[in-house]
Amino acid sequence: MTSTVPVKTRKLPIQAIGAKIFHSCNIVSLSLMMTSGLQIYNANPVFGGRAGLHIPPIFTLGGWLAGGRHWHFAAMWLFSLNLLWYGIYVLITRRWRHRFVGVNDLKALQKTQNPQRLVYAWHRIVYTAIIPILLLALFTGIGMYKPAQFPWIVGMFGSWQALRIVHFASVPLFILFTVIHSLLGRKAGGSQLTESMFW
Incomplete structure (x- = not known):
């Protein structure tokens, strides 16, 4: 007679919907800000002035200075509001005690x-x-x-x-x-x- 030993299955982690929304919005907004920021950077590199190191277009967003600025500031608002509401959410739910x-x-x-x-x-x-x-x-x-x-x-x-x-x-x-x-x-x-x- 053979006995079977029950195998423990690992409990899958579950995150609150607020944390999922926050992280997803952060990925989108920060990706937009970084790529559009590199477009702005190309107009006048931080080091070396206009003749400084330029970022290849494949890593930039906006096509030109004004386009990069429009994308950058739009994404900034998304990021800022996402950070603000998550800060309020963390305080209300007291997640700060564990995070x-x-x-x-x-x-x-x-x-x-x-x-x-x-x-x-x-x-x-x-x-x-x-x-x-x-x-x-x-x-x-x-x-x-x-x-x-x-x-x-x-x-x-x-x-x-x-x-x-x-x-x-x-x-x-x-x-x-x-x-x-x-x-x-x-x-x-x-x-x-x-x-x-x-x-």
Whole structure:
């Protein structure tokens, strides 16, 4: 007589619909902003002026300076409103208690030997660190968009060129965040966790 041992099936991760909408809108808006931003960059590269390094057209959106600006600012509004409503959603649902870094995460980095706990701690640290980067990108973007209305933003960075450099630097920082965020997500819950954030 043979007995069969029940096989445990791994429970698939389930994300709230609000998180799915937020991540999906972010992918769309940030992709539009980066490609249209590179189109704007080509009009006057940050380093080297008009003769500086240009981005191949295949990686840009808008076709020309004005077209790039139209796409960039339209996507900026989508991104900003998405970030605003998600911030309100996180506060109302108290998701911030589980998503952002806390004292226990910092303690875990120093004491825990549990690799899974370390992954969660680093994930929350990275997730928290992207907030000031995104806000800085928006802040500097507003200064570049409306320098006559917000001259004090330009003044905070010393010059228009410094403002452009900081704004442009937010792009590789966000790409780095995306890669680390994705890798940590896969370590925490595999590809199923990453996929559950979108569908």
